[in-house]
Amino acid sequence: MQRVEWTNDLEIGIPVIDAQHQRIVEYINTLASMQDDIDSDTVAKLIDSLVDYTFSHFAFEESLMEEAGYEYLSIHQGTHEAFTRQITVLHSQFKAGQDVSKDLGKLLLTWLIDHIQSDDQSYAPLVREKFSLIEKKSDGNWLGNTLKKFFS
Ligand SMILES: [Fe+2]
Numbered sequence: 001m002q003r004v005e006w007t008n009d010l011e012i013g014i015p016v017i018d019a020q021h022q023r024i025v026e027y028i029n030t031l032a033s034m035q036d037d038i039d040s041d042t043v044a045k046l047i048d049s050l051v052d053y054t055f056s057h058f059a060f061e062e063s064l065m066e067e068a069g070y071e072y073l074s075i076h077q078g079t080h081e082a083f084t085r086q087i088t089v090l091h092s093q094f095k096a097g098q099d100v101s102k103d104l105g106k107l108l109l110t111w112l113i114d115h116i117q118s119d120d121q122s123y124a125p126l127v128r129e130k131f132s133l134i135e136k137k138s139d140g141n142w143l144g145n146t147l148k149k150f151f152s
Pocket of ligand 1: 061076080115119120
């Protein structure tokens with residue numbers, strides 16, 4: 001499995017989202033480094049966490065786009081749903097004993113490169129513009145509360 005090098009062109013300029021994307025990259029790289037050391041229990045735990053974290057990230061991102069009034073939210077949600085379906089299939093196959101870590105890594109890699117650089121980049125300017133307004137409207141609690149809601 002291929003490692004991902006975090007580069008500036010993967011940044012969308014929204015620190016909380018960039019940090020989550022970086023965390024997913026770390027998961028992928030940890031998975032990549034575990035390829036030869038087949039402790040299935042550790043790999044299973046890592047894949048569970050990776051899948052769980054990715055879903056929380058999607059939910060958080062959708063909430064942020066909704067709050068900012070992003071007009072292509074439903075299209076973006078559709079992309080997340082398509083990924084979710086594919087990840088869920090691979091996750092079930094993994095739990096049934098198949099070695100899908102390579103496929104899972106490849107899928108997430110595609111998602112990272114393509115999805116971040118196109119879909120995520122396209123909502124970024126609006127969210128960057130509205131972010132302080134969103135925080136102000138909620139007395140500075142929106143970010144903290146929403147993170148707690150999806151990443152507890
Ligand atoms: Fe996204």
